[in-house]
Amino acid sequence: MPDSSPERLMALGHRQAEPSEQGRPGRVRCVLYRDGRREGEVATVAEARRAVEEAPGSLTWISMSMPDHEQIFEAARVFDLPELAVEDAIVAHQRPKAEAYGGVLFLVLRPARYDEERESVDVGEVHVFVGHDFVITIGHTDQVDFEDVRALVEADPDTLAHGVLSVVYTILDRVVDAYAPVIAGIQQDIDEVEGQVFARDPKASPRIYRLAREVIALARAVDPLEVVLEALMEPLTKDTGPPGQTGAGSPAVSAARPFHIPEHQRTALHHRLRDVADHAAAVHERLDGSRQLLQNIMALNSALVDQAQNEAMKKVSSWGGILIVPTLIVSVYAVDIEPQPGFHWVFSWTVVLATLVLSSLCLYLLFRYKGWL
DSSP states (O other), rough: OOOOHHHHHHHHSSTTTTTTOOOOOOOOEEEEEEEEEEEEESSHHHHHHHHHSTTTEEEEEEEESSOOOHHHHHHHHHHOOOOOOHHHHHHHHOOSSSEEETTEEEEOOOOOOOOTTTTTEEOEEEEEEEEEEEEEEEEESSOOOOOHHHHHHHOOHHTTTOHHHHHHHHHHHHOOOOHHHHHHHHHHHHHHHHHHHHHHHHHHHHHHHHHHHHHHHHHHHHTTTHHHHHHGGGGGSSSSSSOOOSSSOOOOHHHHOOOOOOOHHHHHHHHHHHHHHHHHHHHHHHHHHHHHHHHHHHHHHHHHHHHHHHHHHHHHHHHHHHHHHHHHHHHHHHOOSSSOTTTTTTTTHHHHHHHHHHHHHHHHHHHHTTOOO
């Protein structure tokens, strides 16, 4: 039975949002870390859970690439993930967000890449579950290579020593940095279509529309990031208290309560997330600029099309005016009446023809002077 959730229904119609059939199980890796160093790797999520329970202070990063439903359900059962968040992870097609469910933080990110040949933005989806001793990343796309991200994390033990949020930071940084080439590709195509508009290329109008759609698709992935990053940075500027403490505040603060982070680590993570937020803000500004430029190009193209139509109407009207005078004169001779005196004058046809030519020439010169021809 097809999924009829609101997220799925609203996403239908986009080439990246069509319901996917369950195929082969995806790749799952369970790696253990302690004090910023890699401790080893286990085969199943259940083993990863037992390992972190037996070694307090360690953490596990479980990365799932294109998993099937059973793999997600297994991870949810072992780590007691919130049911609503698991449902979102299975349905997919969520907007970027950061939500707290008790001691688990649930993140949705929308990585993107630009297909130059098709001039289209392909938007994927990554889900992240964060607990005090585990990170579960679920990739519904191949746009984020978790193995590359893992290599970056493991290459910086000082950052990894900050705990689970260091993994979140690295994933965020990778997703946000990947928006830059997408913006650059869109901007290059906008520059090209701008030249087409001034060259009066009839193919410019549909291309402008396609680019506007792709900019909107990218905006849906980029615009909510500001709220997500603010939610992640807010608890890093406050004392989150000891593990297990709860209290009022924003959802992100409540979710961060189980993560007791020392002051120096909170400051370092805040600075790193601030850097990601700056990059996201720069992408957002460039995206707004591209969106406004496309609107201006669309308005200009419409004005040029209207101007071309007006020029054509001027030409048609001018030639109509030139032809109507000789038509009126000639129509006198087509009237079915007795020829009047003067019709048989020897110079009558010469005078009539001269009048036709002179009147047409005068009208032509007049319209040419006015710029209509």
